[in-house]
Amino acid sequence: MSEKAFQFKEFSIEQDRCAMKIGTDGVLLGAWASLEQQPDSILDIGTGTGLIALMLAQRSPALLIDALEIDEDAYEQAVENFEQSNWGDRLFCYHAAFDEFVEEMQDEEDKYELIISNPPFYEPPLTPPMSENSISSARQNARFYDALPFSELIGGVSKLLHPQGEFNTIIPHKEETGFIALASKFGLFPKQITRVRGTRSSEIKRSLLNFTFNKTSIEESELIIEISRHNYTDAYKKLVKDFYLKL
Template sequence: MANHYFRFKQFTVHQEACAMKVCTDACLQGASTAAYLQTNKPGIQRILDIGTGTGLLSLMLAQQLSSATITAIELDAAAAGQARSNFIASPWSERLQVIETDAREMAGDVQYDFIITNPPFYESDLKSGNHLRNQAMHATTLDYNDLLTVIDRQLAEGGEFSILLPYRPFGEFVTLAGAAGFYLKEVVHVKQSERHAYFRSIGIFGREQNKPQVASMAIREADQQVYTPAFVSLLQPYYLYL
């Protein structure tokens, strides 16, 4: 049974009301995206988190980006309430807000400098018997094209976005993004360990065409017992025991 909460160095994520719990690959996306923004957009101000769930990604970005105000949207009422509670209990509550809404129904009058989303759209995988988990893990309410339409409407000129996807569908998403006017800028392909194949991809996309920077990393060493130095370096600001 999953823990009801996950404690980080500077905040705690309660998750009992959320279908999708805190997971290592989402933590990697938050940490790597925060590091990217600290280097490339250190004064960034407005960030949108699409499908926030527990609020994990928003909290990770808020910790590292002191100038950013973050709006998180969530379709599921229980998850939105949980994220709101997690935000209020954090040190950055004044810079975080949750809106319970369908991303497709957002007005385009407010645009954001950066968008982050962890949409576990396992479009070709089998569904479970749990409706909320299906909603969180499958393209039952928002497919890739819908997501790109939302991003295009909400992203300010010159803005970029971060997305975490399973490794196999990532190539398909790159093609669809290109057709929508977004181009891969950086990608990190992730392995569970040095002995495993890739299972996740974290991509940064923008509207300018360029040659993307491609990197890879493993979460654990080949023995699967010890975190790799690259993982430790990224997660040390967040994980209690690193």
């Protein structure tokens, strides 16, 4: 394991060849994503280092956890991270663009019971890195919407998701209303929304969203990450305690 590897409680992540380093968004989504339906098949769109897929492998006994990554270096690193984990036999990474993957897979009879994505966008990080070995510069964490427009993401999800499946994502809060309206055009409706603040006094920065094909009452909540610098709230610690070494 290299010095730049990020060590979690049950797995480690090599990330020296990935433009998208480990950040708060990915860990939040991987820990928050609903497993209430006990999915047997999971797809992580834009896996990067493989972080979210690995978190779900730790949390879920799902036999099939597929990941998708278009960048060649990130793809190769995700594969290595999968192979070095305890769940390598359940994790598989595809090297392809999402539109190509959808074209190839949309006619398959078996659909994914959980689809998850930390989609590309550019937004300042919620909190500073938890480790000197993680993100050293905000520029390294830049993510560009054009790489996977929300319309392409939601449209593809609607073709790959099981009729009773769930789609989980994290987006900038300012995009929430438009994202939900767009999802409704593809027959996907919010079931759960958690809005995230860095501190109690800061504005809402992120929205964690859980969609299904069934219209239902929406469970809404708010999550505050820090009380003060590196002094984390009980709610945040409870959410991520199974992953971070220091929590």
